[in-house]
Amino acid sequence: MHPKKEETPIHKKIAENEQFLKDKMGIGKSFDVGVRKMNILNKEIHIYYCTGLCDSEFIIMLLKELLDADHEYRTSAKAKDVIKNHLAHQQVSTAKNLDEVIDRVLSGLVAVLIEGHNEGFIVDVRSYPGRSPEEPDVEKVVRGARDGYTENIVENTALTRRRLRDERLRNEIMQVGDRSKTDVCISYLEDVADPGLIETIRKELKSIRIDGIPMADKTVEEFLVNQGWNPYPLVRYTERPDVAATHLLEGHVLVFVDTSPSVIITPTTFFHHVQHAEEYRQTPMIGAFLRWIRFGGMLASLFLLPIWLLFVLNENLLPPNLNFIGPTKESNVPIYLQIIFAELGIDVLRMAAIHTPSALSTAMGLIAAVLIGQIAIDVGLFVSEVILYVALAAIGSFSTPSYELSVANKIVRLILITLVFLFGVPGFMIGCTFVMLFMCSIKNLNTPYLWPFIPFNPQALMQVLVRVSVPLSKVRPSIVRPQQNKKQSDA
16 A cells, blocks of 8 residues: 655645645646636635636636625735635535645636635536436437436436435545546445445445556456456446436445446346346336347357357257258368357457447448358358357347446357367366356355355346336345345335
8 A cells, every 4th residue: 555645734825835736736837727816805815726627607706706805895804704705606615735725626626725824715616528418328228218327427426316316315425546536436325225335345445546547437346346357247337327226226336436427336246237227118028028038149149159069060969850950061161160260250340340430330341241251151261050150149149238248258158169169068068067156156245146046036036037017026135235125115
């Protein structure tokens, strides 16, 4: 851990404060950090600001109020109290040291220092640049809210509070990063969430010692959970305020990170990553049907290719009525290598689609599908069945609600394919067993990863397999150890 930095008090001589802040923040060198000097009630005052992070209209209004005070009062005996009373803003706090002044100014707040006083005032006039709330691309629904989180942490907490107007909703904010000083907020329902979980997350966040977290929530996640080489996601991300509010009501703890449109949900299990908001925007029967289709796609993405390769390499495993499965013509390239090349090719195309401008992405897809795919089959590099099953597995991956889980399943799929190629049926069975045992051994914030399957909880597992009607879902999941088990009041 880094040693705690010694705090510099605010001097009564304002010139010393000015020199300190000039040296530390580069006033005069950095164009976006400035100071406005005024003489109010025969007292010199300095107003420090960071252009682009604060609203200029509010600053101009504050300056007008201070000028009015200068005309209204003629004595400087109570200049500090008069100036404070004329800071026309709902959020005005006191600063005791210059290090706090620097942190607040570089966060978009305004600092007011007064000659002859060893305290300053902090006015929250932040106005971060950013986009307006819009529907997230990865969590779209047919019917439902179209607003989504943005890169502004203040807007994000407001979007959540709009859906939970509970006086027991808590948003604790802190700063992480010795240089970036990024705002991080812990959000929870005080009378529902587990106090031990809240304290654990709070302690982990405060113990982070790093220069900065420009990658925002992903960096915070790696400090919160011991990911290691485990490919499976240990926290859930969402960009939808309605999904976040639902998890708060269940007893989860959320972590907001400024500059990120995603919110971290903790604790989570494997089955938290297989649900989608669309299921709860439809009737229970339609929601259950959509969930089963999604489960089918996920199973196909994981097991379809390994099982197909197993049948191709061991034709005696096929019953007579399924002997059509497998390539009908010989190829110069082994089937295993064809599958690997096709899998890697799809990943290359996906990355190319991300980096290709929207106007050219359609043309790129046509080139990949028509020219490369068809010609590769015609020249004998691939057999058509390989392309078919790889495409089905890819569609199953795209149907997985969590992007992180879909990539993890792909890695497991490639491992199973390799084991089938090397060892046949024993390789497939050993691979599946190892994956299951590995997932059973995962614990995230003292939460079993495969709950409610292992350890077995039939009532909770039923709610995973079937989309239960909201009036019938009266109990919060026990895995989050809520203080109140019932969702609905008996009154």
